[in-house]
Amino acid sequence: MATIKVHGHHLSTATRLVLCCLEEKQVDYELVVVDLAAGAHKKPQYLALSPFGVVPTIQDGDLTLFESRAIVKYLAKKYKGQGTELFGNSLSEEALVEQWCEVEGQSYNSPASAILFQILFVPMRGGTTDEAVVEMNVEKLVKVLDIYEERLSKSKYLAGDFFSLADLQHLPTTHYLVTACGKGDLISSRKHVKAWWEDISCRPAWKKVSEKSS
Amino acid sequence: MATIKVHGHHLSTATRLVLCCLEEKQVDYELVVVDLAAGAHKKPQYLALSPFGVVPTIQDGDLTLFESRAIVKYLAKKYKGQGTELFGNSLSEEALVEQWCEVEGQSYNSPASAILFQILFVPMRGGTTDEAVVEMNVEKLVKVLDIYEERLSKSKYLAGDFFSLADLQHLPTTHYLVTACGKGDLISSRKHVKAWWEDISCRPAWKKVSEKSS
Known part of the structure; x- marks a missing residue:
């Protein structure tokens, strides 16, 4: 193949x-x-x-x-049955994976990416970060993370007690928020979100990808 | 059950x-x-x-x-095997359904919903439509629909020659754009998008849902 x-x-x-x-x-x-x-x-x-x-x-x-x-x-x-199972093990688990993937795509990604754009990419192109836009998007992200905190007080990962695509989808933007945008407090100030982040960001697959050229 | x-x-x-x-x-x-x-x-x-x-x-x-x-x-x-199959019939077809579902969620929905919000909901709440916001989002939608036109010149539906979730996801917002926002020209001015819309918006399931209380 x-x-x-x-x-x-x-x-x-x-x-x-x-x-x-x-x-x-x-x-x-x-x-x-x-x-x-x-x-x-x-x-x-x-x-x-x-x-x-x-x-x-x-x-x-x-x-x-x-x-x-x-x-x-x-x-x-x-590749079901090879490497890490990322979609749960039943139709209900798969549905919850899809649900939290949609939350990432519809509610988390937009403010997180807007912050990355303002803090990382705008200066890279010679512009000046718009702090009001950053602040507005931090406020949006705070609301989402408060819901995550509640959820992660009940299950180890977003879709349940198993790592899945829903968690994986949060790695790339959150990594930059924490390591390059000075927004680590959004994560570390929430007990369960912090534990979740420490767990998922230490996975060998992510370390291998994020440590290349960064 | x-x-x-x-x-x-x-x-x-x-x-x-x-x-x-x-x-x-x-x-x-x-x-x-x-x-x-x-x-x-x-x-x-x-x-x-x-x-x-x-x-x-x-x-x-x-x-x-x-x-x-x-x-x-x-x-x-x-409900695979019951009613209309909405996810294709192979792993590759399913992947293309997922792809166009993501296009709807990430590229189509945001400008379409912003137009609906400005034209329908703002006045409902006693406010005034911000025409500049409408125009900016129409421009975004035009770019997306130009890509749809190209795609739909090659296949009858978005994911291929079969109706799927990818098409279904476009029905609710597009219906309001056409019937309540005066934006039907976005659809009717594009030959293949027009034919696609006429096909999917006439499906009995959608007619049943959209004709209730609207």
């Missing part, structure tokens, strides 16, 4: 999500670097693979797939 | 998504109306079911599930 190709960039959060999933599933892959700084993701060659012009996109035999959250679900299903 | 309870409201887009899925799958359900105007979704009784305080939430035996996009995936899997 041909090796899965991941077109992406090692510093992109969405690429890291897919790479971490591949590591958890113990699947070989080849990272084909898309030169984001040179705008390669907006050029015809890449747009033919991925019309929205965002990384990553995978190629697995005849299948070309973009949208990182869809890719990790595909990988979790295709 | 107990009937599935859907806590929601017949005019809410997310509730309609779940109801339409239940109709497509030919599953009996009971709609338990959450009085949104009275703020019932922010009161302790509802928050105990659904901590983010949004509709809908389903109860299916012991399972309580919120996040409409997670609910429809659960229903599509649980």
Whole structure:
């Protein structure tokens, strides 16, 4: 079987999500670097693979797939029984994994990414961080994390007492929030969120992905 | 087996998504109306079911599930082989369904919902529509729909030549855009998007859901 190709960039959060999933599933892959700084993701060659012009996109035999959250679900299903099970072990567990994946995609990611954008990317492009935008998004994230704190007081991980895609999806953005944006207090000030973060961010798969080029 | 309870409201887009899925799958359900105007979704009784305080939430035996996009995936899997198949018929088809579901959740829904909010809900609450916000979101939606037009020139539905959750997820917001926001030209000006919309919006399941109380 041909090796899965991941077109992406090692510093992109969405690429890291897919790479971490591949590591958890113990699947070989080849990272084909898309030169984001040179705008390669907006050029015809890449747009033919991925019309929205965002990384990553995978190629697995005849299948070309973009949208990182869809890719990790595909990988979790295709490699069921290999590496870490990431989707629970019953229809109900799978439903709860999907639920908390949606919470990440709909409620956590937007404020977390907005903070990353303002603190990391705006200065990188020569601009000035808009502190009011940061503050507004911190307030949104606080509300989400308060709900996580309550949830994680009842189960070790988001979907239950098992690590899953729902937890995995939080690693890339939260890692930058904590290590590069000075927002670690959002995590460490909440007892159960802190314990959860310490647990999931120490997993070998994530350490391998996050320690490369960062 | 107990009937599935859907806590929601017949005019809410997310509730309609779940109801339409239940109709497509030919599953009996009971709609338990959450009085949104009275703020019932922010009161302790509802928050105990659904901590983010949004509709809908389903109860299916012991399972309580919120996040409409997670609910429809659960229903599509649980009732595989009954009613309309909504997840394709192979791992690759399922992956493409997931991909276009993510496109809806990450790229289509945000501008579409922002337009609905400005044109429908702001005046309902006594405010004035911010036309600049509408225009900015129309521009975002135009870019997404141009990609849909290209995609739908190659396959009848988003994930392939089969109707799926990916199409279903577009019904509730697009219906209001076309019927209540005066934005039908976004759809009708694109040949393949128009044909797709005429097809999916005429499905009996959607007609049944959208014609109630609207």
